[in-house]
Amino acid sequence: MAVPRIRRERKTVAAMIQLFCRKKHGSRGALCAGCQAIHDYAMGKLERCPFQERKPTCAKCRIHCYKEPQRSQIREIMRFAGPRMLLRHPLLAIGHLRDGIRPAP
Ligand SMILES: [Zn+2]
Numbered sequence: 001m002a003v004p005r006i007r008r009e010r011k012t013v014a015a016m017i018q019l020f021c022r023k024k025h026g027s028r029g030a031l032c033a034g035c036q037a038i039h040d041y042a043m044g045k046l047e048r049c050p051f052q053e054r055k056p057t058c059a060k061c062r063i064h065c066y067k068e069p070q071r072s073q074i075r076e077i078m079r080f081a082g083p084r085m086l087l088r089h090p091l092l093a094i095g096h097l098r099d100g101i102r103p104a105p
Pocket of ligand 1: 031
């Protein structure tokens with residue numbers, strides 16, 4: 001069972017990938033195969049994140065745990081979905097901004 005910080009992070013990442021896939025790949029409901037793969041990769045990384053409850057935002061983290069090509073893929077997704085999150089998922093977006101203010105471990 002994941003700690004609350006990781007559970008919320010999972011929701012945030014999933015919402016961002018969904019948004020990206022719907023707009024860029026025209027998916028409805030389910031993700032396309034490529035986005036499903038990056039989603040599963042991201043979920044696996046969160047499960048193994050060494051910081052858990054103290055997890056900083058990935059942008060501020062000193063461990064860059066994503067390898068290429070997933071690293072570039074997730075960056076593209078974040079760049080696209082980030083600004084749109086405030087409108088679509090304001091609570092998740094605000095939570096993420098708050099995480100960004102806290103000092104990284
Ligand atoms: Zn997609």
